[in-house]
Every structure is written in structure tokens, then in C-alpha cells.
Amino acid sequence: THTHTTMTTKPSTPNLSLPPTVNPLTDANPTSSSPRNTSGQDTSSQKPTASQKAGPSSSVPSSSMNPSEFQCILLAGGEGQGLYPLSEFIAKPLLPVANRALISYPVQYLVQNGIKDIIIVYVKSQQGMEKCIQALQAEYQDQCRIRGRCLDEEEHMDSASAVRAISDWIHSDFIIVPCDIITDLNLQDVINVHRSMIRSSVTMVMLDSSQGATDTTSSADKAKSQQKGHLSVEHYVALTDIDRTIKRGGDLIKNNALSSSPNILPRRVAFYSTSILEELKLGRSFFSKWSDVTFSDRYNDLHIYIFARWVIDLLKKMPKIHSLKHELIPYIVSKQFSDLDSEKEMPLEAKQHPQQRALQASSSYWDSSDHIRAFACIVEGKVFCKRTNTIDAYLEVNREIAKGTVKMYSTRVExxxxxxxxxxxxxxxxxxxxxxxxxxxxxxxxxxxxxxxxxxxxxxxxxxxxxxxxxxxxxxxxxxxxxxxxxxxxxxxxxxxxxxxxxxxxxxxxxxxxxxxxxxxxxxxxxxxxxxxxxxxxxxxxxx
Incomplete structure (x- = not known):
């Protein structure tokens, strides 16, 4: 059985948290421009319609989100090795789930959560993807702008490489979603947490496996995590309680991270590991930055991330980063409370964000080194979240959709x-x-x-x-x-x-x-x- 490892430490140094009274600026995004394709193919022939500017339809949850505030990148270029032999002759995004293409579920999910700009990234060898994207464009033409971007397998197989390749299309904060996700999680709650954290550098979604959330860990990862003497393979993190009362400068500050969903618990991420850990060594500098840190391996990464726009510039400056999960996110987490003047690869926007400058000037509690922030939305309770990345998961998802477990994906009655x-x-x-x-x-x-x-x-x-x-x-x-x-x-x-x-x-x-x-x-x-x-x-x- 999979065991959970939890360690808690409480040094005397207080955590450097965010002041509670500052709201994010919704107009801080760069002005969007018409996308220009410099690599790959644009399979979209549609143009934004008037209905796209009018906001979501009645089936979409009400939201104050600016349609251009967030773009979504739907990563669909994976080989689907965990679904072999099903994916040998059928591209993974096109595998039928309850008689619908797998990729149609995350697209429906994003549209129903008010996302207005979706970019589907795939590779040339995935036959049938262009036709599928055209069908999705026709189905959601009055609700969302959907574009396809075809990349070469040799260059852009990894997630970070794929995002870097379409950087000319990204003009705002962006959401990363895998094409095999089936979930009824309220994405608007995650977006609201990202906003409330004064433009978090990265906000990730994690499932608390001890609270009844569906486990998304693959069987291969579970097998590795059970090796003798090793902690968890993929999801070993250290989190701080950003909802607690802390003491700074002689005053008490209550730091609230608001979420309308009782199933989401925001946390600041102090440590993120994606490798097998035989032993954990952290220096004094780590504990001088963080207090009340809880180390645990029970949180499963759902692979849904929201990044600040400047992360695109970071990827351009660091071409050796190929994976979002295994390289980019650990790097961002490790750079929190760092002296960014000495970090040459950090984009200027990461150092001089207008919200940060205004906050620093107006608050005596603001730590000038707190430019980079990583947060996690911990999903608890009965929320369906499943990655369709293994044979067993594929069979289970088909059964649950046909059964009607996930209400938003009701099947047609034939x-x-x-x-x-x-x-x-x-x-x-x-x-x-x-x-x-x-x-x-x-x-x-x-x-x-x-x-x-x-x-x-x-x-x-x-x-x-x-x-x-x-x-x-x-x-x-x-x-x-x-x-x-x-x-x-x-x-x-x-x-x-x-x-x-x-x-x-x-x-x-x-x-x-x-x-x-x-x-x-x-x-x-x-x-x-x-x-x-x-x-x-x-x-x-x-x-x-």
C-alpha cells in the first residue's frame, strides 16, 4: 500500500507572507496583438465573433474574469505510452471516451469555466487532430476561440519546449491543462486564488489523497514510490499555512486567501521535489525564509498550472528547461525570496511588477525580496479528478462517464x-x-x-x-x-x-x-x- 510521509517543523523565524489588503489589478496584462505563426501550423480558420466579446453563455458559471485575462494551453502532443496498445494507431487525444474524443472533455470543461482563448498543441504524427480541432471550433464558435498549433516531434515533445515554441501566441497569464484530464473541479476558484495572491508566479493544483479526492498517480509512479527506503517519487512538497496569523514588525496581520469553494485550500509552496529522495538536506537559509513548514507526500499534482506571463520570457532565456513539472516549477519554487538582481536569467517583469512596486511603497510589511511566489490549491473532499493516462484509468473513466458520476459530462441518450x-x-x-x-x-x-x-x-x-x-x-x-x-x-x-x-x-x-x-x-x-x-x-x- 502507498504510505504517506509527513514531517512538520516550526522554527522561530516568521514566514514572509503577503499583506491581506491588496487586491490584484485586472488591467495589468500586456495589450494583446494578433498572433503570428512563426513555427508550426495554425489549424484555426475562425475569427473572434461578437458573441466571444459578450461573455459566457448561460451554461457557463458567472465570473468577473476578463476574457483576455487568461489563455489556456491544452497540451495534446504526448505519445500516450501508458495507453499502449490503444494509442498505437489512434492519437491519444482522439481515443474515444464514452463515444467522444478524449480531448473534447477538457475543452468542454474549459469553456464551461469561462475560458475564452484555448490553444491546442499537438504534433504532426497525430493524424486526425486537425479535423477534430475544426469540429471543436464549430461546436464552440459562439463561446470560445479555439486554435490548433502543430509542432515537430523532434523539437517540441516535452511540455516546456512546447510552451516555448508557441510563445508568440501568449500575451497574458496562461493556464496549462493536459488533454487527458477529466474533472469537475471549479477552475474559477483556482483562478481566483491566483488573482488574490498578487499575481502568483505559478499556481498549481494538487489533490489531497487523504481527503477522498480521486488519486491521479500512475501505477508506474506508485510502484517507484514504494521502493524500500525512498519517499514519494513525484509529489514531495513543503507547504506553509498562508491563512494563519503571523507577526511582523510588532503587529499582527491576518492573511486571507479567499476561495468560494470549500474543497480548495490555498497554500504557499516552499519546496517541490520531482525525484526520489533518499534523504532530505535543507540548510539554515531555508528555515530563515519559511516557518511552520509541513513536508508531505500525500499531495498529487494534477498537472493544472497557472503561470504569470513573464514565465514565457524565462523559458526563452533558459532553453535547457524542457519539462514544466520536473524542471521549471522546482526552479521557480527554489527562487522564492532570492536576490533577483543577481539572477541574470530572471526577466525584468519578475523583478519590477507594477503591483509589487505599489505594494512595497504603501506597506511597511512588504518584503522587497518577495518577487517570486508559488502557490498550491489543495483539493479536498469529493471532487472527481482523473488523468486518463493508463489502461486502468481509461477503463475507469469510461465507466464513470457512462454511469453519470461526473454530471457536467452527461452522455447523449441514444x-x-x-x-x-x-x-x-x-x-x-x-x-x-x-x-x-x-x-x-x-x-x-x-x-x-x-x-x-x-x-x-x-x-x-x-x-x-x-x-x-x-x-x-x-x-x-x-x-x-x-x-x-x-x-x-x-x-x-x-x-x-x-x-x-x-x-x-x-x-x-x-x-x-x-x-x-x-x-x-x-x-x-x-x-x-x-x-x-x-x-x-x-x-x-x-x-x-
């Missing part, structure tokens, strides 16, 4: 499929049944926790429970599918049972087959027999 014949299922047959005999079993039984596409060709004695069935599928007689995902254009013979499995598109399943806990790649033919705990896929063909 007309129940009809069998090829009327035998046993029509009203005429029921009238002909002799009295006293049990009614015949319905030819097609579909459970309530299913998402089934229309237009299927079905035989008789079909049972579906807790499953997602894609379009264009054909099934013979006596087919049972339980807790599984069957993608588009799958052909299934007679007397077939599929449970706890994922069947990719264009798979053929012969008659008299039993499949249990298997992952089947696109285009594979499953021959007669029993299969359990297997990965079935076509061998690659090489042309000499």
Missing part, C-alpha cells in the same frame, strides 16, 4: 439498438405466448450504466452491462459484454463473452471466444479460444 429480427422481442410475440409460461428473455438487454451508440447491427440474446459500445459495431447471437469498452466498427461473432477488457476499432472477434481482462489493438482478429490477461495486437509489417 435510441436503444434493435435486433436484426423480431423473435422474442415484439408485442405480437408476447401476445402469442401461452398463459402460465415465463416471458421470453428480451433479445437485447442494456444496463443503465452503459453508453451505446446508435446504428448497431445486433443479433439476439445480447447483454451489455457497464460498458461503452462505439458506432458501426456488429454482433451475432449470445454475446455478453460486461465492464468493457468496445470502440467503433468491431465485428463480434456468436457465443462471445467480453469482460473487463478494451477492444479497439476494427477488431474482429470470431465465434466461441471468451475474453477477460485483455487489451486488443486496432485491426486485430481474435480467433476461437479463451484469452485472459493478454495484450493482443497486430504485428508491424516492414517493407524491405
Amino acid at each position: 435510441e436503444p439498438p434493435k435486433p436484426k429480427g423480431k423473435k422474442g422481442g415484439s408485442k405480437e410475440d408476447k401476445k402469442k405466448e401461452p398463459r402460465g409460461e415465463k416471458p421470453k428473455r428480451p433479445p437485447v438487454q442494456i444496463g443503465q450504466e452503459c453508453c451505446v451508440a446508435s446504428g448497431l447491427e445486433l443479433g439476439e440474446q445480447i447483454t451489455m452491462k457497464r460498458c461503452c459500445i462505439g458506432a458501426g459495431c456488429k454482433m451475432g447471437n449470445d454475446v455478453k459484454i460486461v465492464n468493457s469498452v468496445v470502440m467503433n466498427d468491431v465485428i463480434i461473432g456468436d457465443n462471445v463473452t467480453i469482460q473487463n477488457s478494451i477492444v479497439s476499432s476494427r477488431v474482429t472477434v470470431d465465434s466461441n471466444v471468451k475474453i477477460d481482462n485483455c487489451k486488443i489493438g486496432s485491426g486485430f482478429t481474435v480467433q476461437i479460444g479463451d484469452y485472459k490477461d493478454e495484450v493482443l495486437k497486430k504485428e508491424k509489417e516492414f517493407v524491405i
Whole structure:
């Protein structure tokens, strides 16, 4: 089992926190200009409409957010190695989740949270992405500006490299969201925390795994974190309580970080590690900056970040930074309370932000070295947050969406499929049944926790429970599918049972087959027999 490690220290030196009475300036962003594509392709043919300036529609939560205040970068260029073999022939963002493309969920999430400018970053090898982005543009043309940016795999595979490559499109504070996130977290609460912290350099979202939030840690990371003698691999952080009363200059200051959501707890991040720690060594200088620091490994990084605009300039000056999580964020966290005059790579805006200068001049409690700030929004309670980055997670997310667990992603109710014949299922047959005999079993039984596409060709004695069935599928007689995902254009013979499995598109399943806990790649033919705990896929063909 995964164990939690917590250490708390309380040195006498008070924490250098922010004064409580200063509100962020909403007009401090640089003037936006028309984006110019200098690398990659712009798949957007749309222009901002009048409705984009009018604010969110009635389905979007009310917010005081300026539409141009935040841009969102949706990172969709990952290879999806954790979803192999499903992602071998289908780009990860296009994998069907409850018969919708995976990337459509974070786009819907962002639009419903009032985001007006979304940039989808992908790579050339991801076939079908341009068409998918065009469909999203058409669906949300009256609510949000959606653009696609295609990059070369060789240069821009890592997250920080991808953000650096599209820097000419970024003109405001920006939000980073992965394309595989499924969540009902109120993003506006996170944005409000970012604002209230006098323009935080970075605000990240973390889940408190001890408070019932859904765990997003991959199985590989969990396995590493359980190595003997090691602490957590990915999420070892030190947090301070920014909501407490502190003593500075003989006066008591109450520092409030307001959030309308009871599930979000703002914290200042004093330490952030993304590597295995055999032992932790911190010098006296660390404790001279921070007090009441709590070290813990129970917080899981959701990979949703809000960065100040000047971070783009920092990435340009530091081309060796390739990863946001493993390199950029630890670097920013470590530079808090540093002498930025000696930091040549730090952009001028990080040193001379207008809010900071005004605050420094108006408050005797302001620490002039507190230019860079990193904060975390700790998510507690029953909030659904899931990264669809593993096979197990993919199967679970399909099941939860079909079940209706995440209300904002309600699936469309399709007309129940009809069998090829009327035998046993029509009203005429029921009238002909002799009295006293049990009614015949319905030819097609579909459970309530299913998402089934229309237009299927079905035989008789079909049972579906807790499953997602894609379009264009054909099934013979006596087919049972339980807790599984069957993608588009799958052909299934007679007397077939599929449970706890994922069947990719264009798979053929012969008659008299039993499949249990298997992952089947696109285009594979499953021959007669029993299969359990297997990965079935076509061998690659090489042309000499």
C-alpha cells in the first residue's frame, strides 16, 4: 500500500507572507496583438465573433474574469505510452471516451469555466487532430476561440519546449491543462486564488489523497514510490499555512486567501521535489525564509498550472528547461525570496511588477525580496479528478462517464439498438405466448450504466452491462459484454463473452471466444479460444 510521509517543523523565524489588503489589478496584462505563426501550423480558420466579446453563455458559471485575462494551453502532443496498445494507431487525444474524443472533455470543461482563448498543441504524427480541432471550433464558435498549433516531434515533445515554441501566441497569464484530464473541479476558484495572491508566479493544483479526492498517480509512479527506503517519487512538497496569523514588525496581520469553494485550500509552496529522495538536506537559509513548514507526500499534482506571463520570457532565456513539472516549477519554487538582481536569467517583469512596486511603497510589511511566489490549491473532499493516462484509468473513466458520476459530462441518450429480427422481442410475440409460461428473455438487454451508440447491427440474446459500445459495431447471437469498452466498427461473432477488457476499432472477434481482462489493438482478429490477461495486437509489417 502507498504510505504517506509527513514531517512538520516550526522554527522561530516568521514566514514572509503577503499583506491581506491588496487586491490584484485586472488591467495589468500586456495589450494583446494578433498572433503570428512563426513555427508550426495554425489549424484555426475562425475569427473572434461578437458573441466571444459578450461573455459566457448561460451554461457557463458567472465570473468577473476578463476574457483576455487568461489563455489556456491544452497540451495534446504526448505519445500516450501508458495507453499502449490503444494509442498505437489512434492519437491519444482522439481515443474515444464514452463515444467522444478524449480531448473534447477538457475543452468542454474549459469553456464551461469561462475560458475564452484555448490553444491546442499537438504534433504532426497525430493524424486526425486537425479535423477534430475544426469540429471543436464549430461546436464552440459562439463561446470560445479555439486554435490548433502543430509542432515537430523532434523539437517540441516535452511540455516546456512546447510552451516555448508557441510563445508568440501568449500575451497574458496562461493556464496549462493536459488533454487527458477529466474533472469537475471549479477552475474559477483556482483562478481566483491566483488573482488574490498578487499575481502568483505559478499556481498549481494538487489533490489531497487523504481527503477522498480521486488519486491521479500512475501505477508506474506508485510502484517507484514504494521502493524500500525512498519517499514519494513525484509529489514531495513543503507547504506553509498562508491563512494563519503571523507577526511582523510588532503587529499582527491576518492573511486571507479567499476561495468560494470549500474543497480548495490555498497554500504557499516552499519546496517541490520531482525525484526520489533518499534523504532530505535543507540548510539554515531555508528555515530563515519559511516557518511552520509541513513536508508531505500525500499531495498529487494534477498537472493544472497557472503561470504569470513573464514565465514565457524565462523559458526563452533558459532553453535547457524542457519539462514544466520536473524542471521549471522546482526552479521557480527554489527562487522564492532570492536576490533577483543577481539572477541574470530572471526577466525584468519578475523583478519590477507594477503591483509589487505599489505594494512595497504603501506597506511597511512588504518584503522587497518577495518577487517570486508559488502557490498550491489543495483539493479536498469529493471532487472527481482523473488523468486518463493508463489502461486502468481509461477503463475507469469510461465507466464513470457512462454511469453519470461526473454530471457536467452527461452522455447523449441514444435510441436503444434493435435486433436484426423480431423473435422474442415484439408485442405480437408476447401476445402469442401461452398463459402460465415465463416471458421470453428480451433479445437485447442494456444496463443503465452503459453508453451505446446508435446504428448497431445486433443479433439476439445480447447483454451489455457497464460498458461503452462505439458506432458501426456488429454482433451475432449470445454475446455478453460486461465492464468493457468496445470502440467503433468491431465485428463480434456468436457465443462471445467480453469482460473487463478494451477492444479497439476494427477488431474482429470470431465465434466461441471468451475474453477477460485483455487489451486488443486496432485491426486485430481474435480467433476461437479463451484469452485472459493478454495484450493482443497486430504485428508491424516492414517493407524491405
